[in-house]
């Protein structure tokens with residue numbers, strides 16, 4: 471009987487867990503090594519103040535792929551999707567209008583949208599027609615355009631047919647609008663600036679782009695094509711189901727096991743060396759952490775070709791997101807609609823305000839009115855805080871990785887103060903509810919979570935880095951080093967709690 475192949479997965483984020491499970495189910499002996507003392511990566515729940523926990527540093531599971539859940543049979547391990555969408559509330563500044571509660575469903579959104587309601591229904595209908603094509607064409611291992619393999623040509627042909635099946639008008643519209651900036655496209659549809667900013671935000675948050683940056687509309691189209699109701703119980707419930715599936719498949723899981731080096735001989739992987747000095751042998755390695763960390767820190771430099779070294783060095787990983795967690799003794803009342811208890815809040819008054827919040831980051835600074843993306847996970851999971859208390863998980867956009875003058879306790883406190891002042895103008899009195907907080911700058915995100923440059927997606931989602939990711943040599947998960955594969959958010963189709971890079975990377979390995 472032949473020996474089972476020994477595979478090591480580096481990184482116990484959701485993508486690492488998925489890859490490990492699929493490889494173990496296919497017959498490999500799999501050891502998963504996670505550097506931190508718990509699994510889940512950016513999806514893991516953590517205590518940030520005594521008695522208060524996050525639902526993941528990224529609590530957003532609305533892009534997690536149902537096909538990945540099915541492939542791993544996660545329902546057998548307790549995973550369920552929410553029955554309905556969570557709307558996004560964009561408040562108006564205190565006593566300045568009603569703000570906007572935005573549902574994806576155009577009928578539910580109608581009462582909020584005034585003159586833009588009809589256009590919104592047409593906008594959603596266009597995206598609905600696009601989504602099945604995007605899901606079919608994009609959630610697959612990228613085709614190899616450099617070889618004339620029959621399977622790749624067949625896939626290309628099917629994609630072309632799928633595109634044509636959109637119909638002449640939608641196909642031409644897709645070609646026209648894909649490379650646009652998100653601001654221009656949304657202004658073609660809507661006259662309400664707050665609506666435009668609310669829709670544009672996911673296309674630019676996390677990137678080194680503002681709404682007027684070219685190519686950002688591709689991000690919006692992708693985001694809209696894959697967004698659906700999230701996982702019930704949020705990211706922690708997803709991590710629990712993934713861990714259960716991995717253990718059931720026989721994956722050996724080791725936490726507190728940071729990999730310090732990948733051992734390579736004759737341009738093929740032989741194993742890994744942990745920071746503590748222990749070595750483990752492997753026939754192949756799936757690295758589900760940042761590709762720059764893998765190729766520049768873990769692989770001995772002299773083993774990279776000049777081309778690969780150049781490509782990975784210039785893979786852009788500029789972090790622009792800070793995370794602030796607030797522990798609150800109650801739910802904050804938004805002055806424009808105090809009766810609401812929204813689970814998701816987005817603060818960006820309009821396209822220009824969003825662009826203005828981006829501008830200073832280019833010069834290693836941040837503005838006095840940053841755009842905010844807020845989750846309140848305690849509404850769905852009250853056990854994250856004491857009874858009646860709440861957790862606010864706030865993405866602050868845009869905040870530089872390298873702040874002029876450097877990050878220190880003082881500059882961290884100043885950032886928190888900026889965000890509290892901004893919140894206070896929407897939810898007066900919120901300060902009096904705060905009993906604890908945690909401020910994580912992009913530099914902190916790098917230190918704690920191993921995110922190169924503090925880049926939340928393991929690599930920016932610029933148009934040039936979306937489809938060829940992270941470099942041309944590694945764009946299909948394999949690297950030029952025999953047996954070394956990449957399968958985290960820095961690989962196609964990118965960051966987010968989607969499960970796609972982990973599942974597609976494993977498919978490529980198999």
Ligand SMILES: Cc1cc2nc3c(=O)[nH]c(=O)nc-3n(C[C@H](O)[C@H](O)[C@H](O)COP(=O)(O)OP(=O)(O)OC[C@H]3O[C@@H](n4cnc5c(N)ncnc54)[C@H](O)[C@@H]3O)c2cc1C
Nearest residue numbers: 481483484485505511512528728729759926958959965966
């Ligand atoms: C604040 C924040 C907000 C975000 N918001 C959004 C959003 O709104 N929308 C969106 O699409 N995406 C968002 N993201 C991005 C998204 O969370 C990530 O792209 C995704 O979670 C990546 O998952 P992963 O499994 O690939 O990697 P990770 O979750 O990063 O896991 C990688 C794991 O590898 C481990 N590791 C690293 N190096 C080593 C080593 N040498 N040895 C052993 N283990 C190692 C790490 O400890 C970590 O556990 C956000 C991220 C952050 C930080």
